[in-house]
Amino acid sequence: MKLLLTFSRRGQKDSGREPVIARVVKETGVLINVEKANIDSTAGEVLIDIPDSDADLVRKHLVDMGVTVRVMENAIVLDEAECIDCGACISICPQEVFSFDDEWRLQVNAARCVLCGRCILACPHSALSQLG
Ligand code: SF4
Ligand code: SF4
Numbered sequence: 001m002k003l004l005l006t007f008s009r010r011g012q013k014d015s016g017r018e019p020v021i022a023r024v025v026k027e028t029g030v031l032i033n034v035e036k037a038n039i040d041s042t043a044g045e046v047l048i049d050i051p052d053s054d055a056d057l058v059r060k061h062l063v064d065m066g067v068t069v070r071v072m073e074n075a076i077v078l079d080e081a082e083c084i085d086c087g088a089c090i091s092i093c094p095q096e097v098f099s100f101d102d103e104w105r106l107q108v109n110a111a112r113c114v115l116c117g118r119c120i121l122a123c124p125h126s127a128l129s130q131l132g
Helices: 020-028 052-064 088-092 118-122
Strands: 002-008 033-039 043-049 068-072 076-078 098-100 106-108 128-130
Touching: 002 052, 020 043, 020 052, 052 068, 076 106, 088 098, 088 118, 118 128
Parallel strands: none
Antiparallel strands: 002 043, 002 068, 033 043, 076 128, 098 106
């Protein structure tokens, strides 16, 4: 399950420099895969991937630390009626989410998506969108 974490270092309950992810890993024993991170001195946005079975535990710890947690489901959604199988999304995606099948029809492996949004901008037919 992918979780999008947003936090303000000023708003954190503990030390403003607390390493949020490291602390949750230490306290829960859950291995957290960080897929995307955008952090500066005052705030941060981090996309993590964790086993579904650990989601409640991790979420509780994060919320207790003052982190806003959003569950990201169906990260990228393809509108097949709009897709013209042009392949623009295949070339731009850094995660190899898209591919063609044997008949040159677009296939989507959404589990690999890190929500960078590049494919949405690149699609000439507005066939891609992001749900969360
Ligand atoms: S949002 Fe980024 S990672 Fe996800 S499918 Fe689009 S280009 Fe790939
Ligand atoms: S860029 Fe858009 S139209 Fe082209 S293959 Fe990808 S989803 Fe389909």
